[in-house]
Amino acid sequence: MNKLKLFTSAFLTLLVLVTHAQTLVKFNNPKVYYMGRTPMSDSTAQLSWTAASVIINFNGTTVKATMNDENGMNYYNVVVDGKVAKVLKLDKGKKEYELISGLAKGPHRLQFFKRTEYDWGRTWFYGFNINGKLLAPPAYKHKIEYYGDSITCGMADEDTSGKDRGDNDYENGYASYAGVAARNLDADFRCISKSGIGVVISWFDYVMADIYDRAYTHDTTRWDFKKYTPELVVVNLFQNDSWLTKNKEHEQFKKLFGTTPPTPVFIITQYQLFIRSIRAKYPKAKIICTLGSMDATQRGSPWPGYITKAVAGLNDNAIYTHIFPYKNTNGHPSIKEQQVMGDDLTAFIKTKLKW
Structure with missing residues (x-):
């Protein structure tokens, strides 16, 4: 009897260990x-x-x-x-x-x-x-790669105070339009994005073309683009350029342009050079050149037109232009506004790419 109790106790102990392995x-x-x-x-x-x-x-x-x-x-x-x-x-x-x-x-x-x-x-x-x-790893239907600025990062999207604070406490990249669209489309995605970055000028001393191919931005190690091949690349840049190309007092303006703002031809050419560098990395990918939804897309802004002209001049049928509607509120997009952007991009992708 004692042996039976001992055996039963040992069996139950083993069962608990296995259950909670x-x-x-x-x-x-x-x-x-x-x-x-x-x-x-x-x-x-x-x-x-x-x-x-x-x-x-x-x-x-x-x-x-x-x-x-x-x-x-x-x-x-x-x-x-x-x-x-x-x-x-x-x-x-x-x-x-x-x-x-x-x-x-x-x-x-x-x-x-x-x-x-x-x-x-x-x-x-x-x-x-x-x-x-x-268990076995997940599988996704699609692959997307984003290149963007603070909008893509989700900067200040959780700041409900109206102060548009760029602190880490209020940044939620999960709620960014990039994540919203990717989840809508069951896509694996990645964001090569940085608040304040531009195509021809940034709030600091590098632009997207300087870092887009880095494994980590503050290091010289180059990323091996063979490790990931997206079906779609989405570029949302120019918001910071729209501010800084008019700010003659900013140190980066003085460093890059002296006292004379860059011409539209220069801006368009630089944008085309960046898109061509993306095309060289991903010859078969579709590319969407977008902008918004902050004041670079408001009525009368020349920046959507720069993108349209740049894309037209590339003569590439697999590159599309899609401008987000101007949100017409102060500061960076809120979580709600990011959701609207994400759904808008989702609809465009489904229409153009038939996903």
């Missing part, structure tokens, strides 16, 4: 899916760009992750089964975080999504600790 998953496990331009080293994956994500399918109840954040200023969305379950601000340094717990038993999808742009710092991801079992 911990699965350690290294960053380079083939079942871990990365969305975004994500450089790899021998020990970690580096998340830096807006929307950089780590995604897993798993059967279990709890997921933890070990990460090292550069500055302790990055925010991430923890998205479980398609819904944002938690917003997580990382501490500086290496640490294990509980991403989710208490899930019902069964299959789930978890996405760890970088809301903040690269200037808030990098995050090095080491791996997961899952209470459960890792």
